[in-house]
Amino acid sequence: MADAYFSFFTLFIIFPLALLTFLYFILRPRPVRIPIKNRHVFITGGSSGIGLALAHRAATEGSRVSILARSPTKLEEARNAVKLATGIEVAVFEADVRDYDAVKRAVDEAGPIDVLVLNHGVFTALELEKMELSEVKFTMDVNVIGCFNMIKAALPAMKNRKDPLPASIAFVSSQAGQVGIYGYVAYSASKFALRGLAEALQHEVIADNIHVSLIFPPDTDTPGLAEENKRKPELTKIIAASSSAMKAEEVAQKAFDGIKSGSFIIPCNLEGLALSVATAGLSPQRSFLMAFVEVIAAGIMRIAGLCFQWTWYDSIEKWHSQRKG
Numbered sequence: 001m002a003d004a005y006f007s008f009f010t011l012f013i014i015f016p017l018a019l020l021t022f023l024y025f026i027l028r029p030r031p032v033r034i035p036i037k038n039r040h041v042f043i044t045g046g047s048s049g050i051g052l053a054l055a056h057r058a059a060t061e062g063s064r065v066s067i068l069a070r071s072p073t074k075l076e077e078a079r080n081a082v083k084l085a086t087g088i089e090v091a092v093f094e095a096d097v098r099d100y101d102a103v104k105r106a107v108d109e110a111g112p113i114d115v116l117v118l119n120h121g122v123f124t125a126l127e128l129e130k131m132e133l134s135e136v137k138f139t140m141d142v143n144v145i146g147c148f149n150m151i152k153a154a155l156p157a158m159k160n161r162k163d164p165l166p167a168s169i170a171f172v173s174s175q176a177g178q179v180g181i182y183g184y185v186a187y188s189a190s191k192f193a194l195r196g197l198a199e200a201l202q203h204e205v206i207a208d209n210i211h212v213s214l215i216f217p218p219d220t221d222t223p224g225l226a227e228e229n230k231r232k233p234e235l236t237k238i239i240a241a242s243s244s245a246m247k248a249e250e251v252a253q254k255a256f257d258g259i260k261s262g263s264f265i266i267p268c269n270l271e272g273l274a275l276s277v278a279t280a281g282l283s284p285q286r287s288f289l290m291a292f293v294e295v296i297a298a299g300i301m302r303i304a305g306l307c308f309q310w311t312w313y314d315s316i317e318k319w320h321s322q323r324k325g
C-alpha cells in the first residue's frame with residue numbers, strides 16, 4: 001500500500017516537477033517579448049489575403065506599417081482599405097521579391113525594420129507530373145529565394161538598429177511545410193525549405209537580439225486560395241480537409257500573438273498545435289510548458305501521425321481504384 005502510494009507520487013508528482021524544472025533551466029533561446037507598438041513592421045505580400053490581414057492587425061496595434069508586393073493597383077487598394085478601417089497610412093513598395101536590386105531599394109527607402117514578416121508566396125496545387133518545371137522553379141524562386149533576397153537586404157540595418165528592443169524575422173510557411181501532401185510537391189518543398197532556413201538563421205542572429213518565427217496556417221480564405229481551388233486535385237482537397245480552414249484575420253491574430261511572444265513555431269488552429277507537437281524535431285522551444293507537452297506527448301503524437309497517414313493512403317488507394325473501375 002505504502003509502496004503503491006510512493007510510486008504514484010513519484011510518477012505523477014516528482015517526475016513531472018523534475019522534468020518541468022529541468023526544462024525551465026535548459027531551454028535556449030530564453031523567452032522574450034517583442035513589442036510591435038510604435039515599431040516598424042514590414043510585410044511582404046501585404047496587399048492581399050493573409051498579408052493584408054497582417055497589415056490591418058499591425059496598424060490596429062499601433063505599428064508603423066510597410067507592405068511590399070508586385071501589383072501597384074493591389075498595393076493602392078490595400079493602402080486605402082487599411083486607411084479606411086484604421087485611419088493609418090501604410091507605406092507601399094512595389095517590387096518583385098525575386099529581384100534583389102528592387103527589394104534592396106524598397107528596404108533602404110522604408111528605413112530600418114523591427115519586425116520583418118516574410119508572407120509573400122505563390123502556390124499551385126497540381127501533381128508534379130502535370131506541372132511544368134518552369135512552374136516548380138517559379139515556386140522555389142518566389143517562396144525561397146525571395147526570402148533570401150529580403151533577409152539579405154534587410155538584415156544589416158536590423159542589426160544596426162539603435163533601440164535595445166528585440167527584433168523579429170517571421171516566415172509565413174504552411175501546414176504543407178510540416179507534412180508533405182499530394183499535389184504540393186513543389187509547394188511543400190518550398191515551405192519545408194523555410195524551416196531549415198529559419199532554424200539556421202536563428203543561430204546566426206540571436207546575438208543581435210533578433211528572433212525568428214515560423215507561422216504554419218491551414219487552408220485560409222484568401223484570393224490566393226480561391227485561385228488555387230480552381231484547379232486543385234480532389235485528393236489535395238480531401239487530405240487538406242484534415243485541418244479546419246481559417247479566416248485571414250484569425251491567422252493574422254495568431255501570427256502576431258506568436259511573434260510578440262517570440263515563439264519559434266507558431267501553429268494557428270488545434271490541428272496545427274497537434275502537428276507542431278508531432279513535428280517538434282530539433283526546433284528551438286522557448287516555452288517550458290510547451291516543451292513539457294512535446295516530451296510527454298511525443299509517443300502518442302507519433303501514433304496519431306501514423307493514423308493520419310493511414311487515412312490519407314487509404315483515400316489515395318480508393319481514388320485510384322475508383323478511376324480504374
Ligand SMILES: NC(=O)C1=CN([C@@H]2O[C@H](COP(=O)(O)OP(=O)(O)OC[C@H]3O[C@@H](n4cnc5c(N)ncnc54)[C@H](OP(=O)(O)O)[C@@H]3O)[C@@H](O)[C@H]2O)C=CC1
Nearest residue numbers: 045047048049050069070071096097121174219220222224
Ligand atoms: N491561403 C492559404 O490557404 C494559405 C496560405 N499560406 C501562405 O500564406 C502566404 C500568403 O498567402 P495568401 O494570402 O493566401 O496569398 P494571396 O495570393 O492572397 O496573396 C499573396 C501576396 O503575395 C504577393 N506576392 C506574390 N508573389 C510575389 C512576388 N514575386 N514578389 C512580391 N510579392 C509577391 C502578392 O501580391 P502581387 O501578386 O501583387 O505580387 C500578394 O500580396 C503565402 O506564403 C502562402 O503560401 C499558408 C497556408 C495556407
Ligand SMILES: CCCCCCCCCCCCCCCC(=O)[C@@H](N)CO
Nearest residue numbers: 123174175176219240242243274278305
Ligand atoms: C499528428 C497530428 C496531425 C494533425 C492533423 C494534420 C493535418 C494536416 C493538414 C495539412 C493541410 C495543409 C494545408 C495547406 C494550405 C496551403 O498552404 C495551401 N492552401 C496553399 O495556400
